[in-house]
Amino acid sequence: MVQNKEKNFVSCVVYLHNEGERVKHFLEQISRIMQENFEKYEIVCVNDGCMDDTVEQLKTFLAQSTMKPVVSLVTLSYYQGVESAMNAGCDLAVGDFLFEFDSCRLDFEIDLVMEVYHRALQGYDVVAAAPRYGVPFSSRLFYLIYNWSSRYRAKIRQERFRVVSRRAVNRVNQMNAYVPYRKVMYMNSGLRTDTIIYDNKKETGPRSRNREERGSRNTLAVNTIIIFTNVLEKLSMTVSAVLLGALVIMFVYLIWSIFSKVRPVEGWLSIMALMAFGFFMMSVMLTLILKYLSVLLNMSFKRQRYVIEGVEKLT
Numbered sequence: 001m002v003q004n005k006e007k008n009f010v011s012c013v014v015y016l017h018n019e020g021e022r023v024k025h026f027l028e029q030i031s032r033i034m035q036e037n038f039e040k041y042e043i044v045c046v047n048d049g050c051m052d053d054t055v056e057q058l059k060t061f062l063a064q065s066t067m068k069p070v071v072s073l074v075t076l077s078y079y080q081g082v083e084s085a086m087n088a089g090c091d092l093a094v095g096d097f098l099f100e101f102d103s104c105r106l107d108f109e110i111d112l113v114m115e116v117y118h119r120a121l122q123g124y125d126v127v128a129a130a131p132r133y134g135v136p137f138s139s140r141l142f143y144l145i146y147n148w149s150s151r152y153r154a155k156i157r158q159e160r161f162r163v164v165s166r167r168a169v170n171r172v173n174q175m176n177a178y179v180p181y182r183k184v185m186y187m188n189s190g191l192r193t194d195t196i197i198y199d200n201k202k203e204t205g206p207r208s209r210n211r212e213e214r215g216s217r218n219t220l221a222v223n224t225i226i227i228f229t230n231v232l233e234k235l236s237m238t239v240s241a242v243l244l245g246a247l248v249i250m251f252v253y254l255i256w257s258i259f260s261k262v263r264p265v266e267g268w269l270s271i272m273a274l275m276a277f278g279f280f281m282m283s284v285m286l287t288l289i290l291k292y293l294s295v296l297l298n299m300s301f302k303r304q305r306y307v308i309e310g311v312e313k314l315t
Helices: 023-037 055-062 083-090 111-119 137-149 168-173 180-189 211-228 231-259 266-299
Strands: 012-014 041-047 073-076 095-102 128-132 161-165 193-198 308-314
Touching: 012 023, 012 055, 023 041, 023 055, 023 111, 041 055, 041 083, 055 073, 055 095, 055 137, 055 231, 073 111, 083 180, 083 211, 095 111, 111 128, 111 161, 111 193, 128 180, 137 211, 137 231, 161 168, 161 180, 168 180, 211 231, 211 266, 231 266
Parallel strands: 012 041, 012 095, 041 073, 128 193
Antiparallel strands: 073 308, 095 161, 128 161
8 A cells, every 4th residue: 555645636537438348347446546546536437328238337336346436427418439528528527637548448557557647747748558569450550641641740659548637638628629639639739748668468359349439430540640641732742743644645645646657546535534534533632622621620610529418426
């Protein structure tokens, strides 16, 4: 038992979506490490449209626990995705430092929580814990594209959880009314950040996601690439270069046909093919531009970042 507990008030924001098999063990471990090291703490759980017994398991844990943690439950009106749900939890949390857990997956030693916190006390506003192994291929591909094309210097990778100072939370909220991807905005807030990479311990594989979850994460990945990188600019330049090359080839062909002794057959087919290709490229560029404008409008005018059904003080 730690004799001199930390004076800072900390909040643990936990994302819940169909975590019935893990939530009791996860909360037991988190409550124990908080109880041992902090004088005051709270746990804010966000129910993002759970369709299993997650909430029942949460209440069972609280009824059986001898630690009696302070727990609040934020229930969203419908499934809104991890980013909107965590924004709701972070807005309700009042701690000097926030622990953000995007899932109840425990593939790390629980003492890593305090290691990340003590690292933050060394002058870092955001400190993340990132697994060394087991990152899915789709996630590695996303981070590769982002880090290659990002207009910012900070690099990102898959994280299991992070601790964020109140200053970092306020900075991000001041940057924009709409926070599309907290990880990226934290890393590019201008504050000091760090990442602790740990060796994963063996644990059951990640919970399978339904179509709604996969669609939400795919949309998040696309929006992040569009907002925070210059992929569209590079793609636009590439398409323009291709069209310019096609025009040059066509011009050379016309010059050759004028001065050549061998008159080629009328090239209406090739011209029509070139025109079709050009219009296709224009439609692709128009689609990308419309998507880009849609995201910008969403960021500029969307003020309600989530829809809450209710907030319940469980303990």
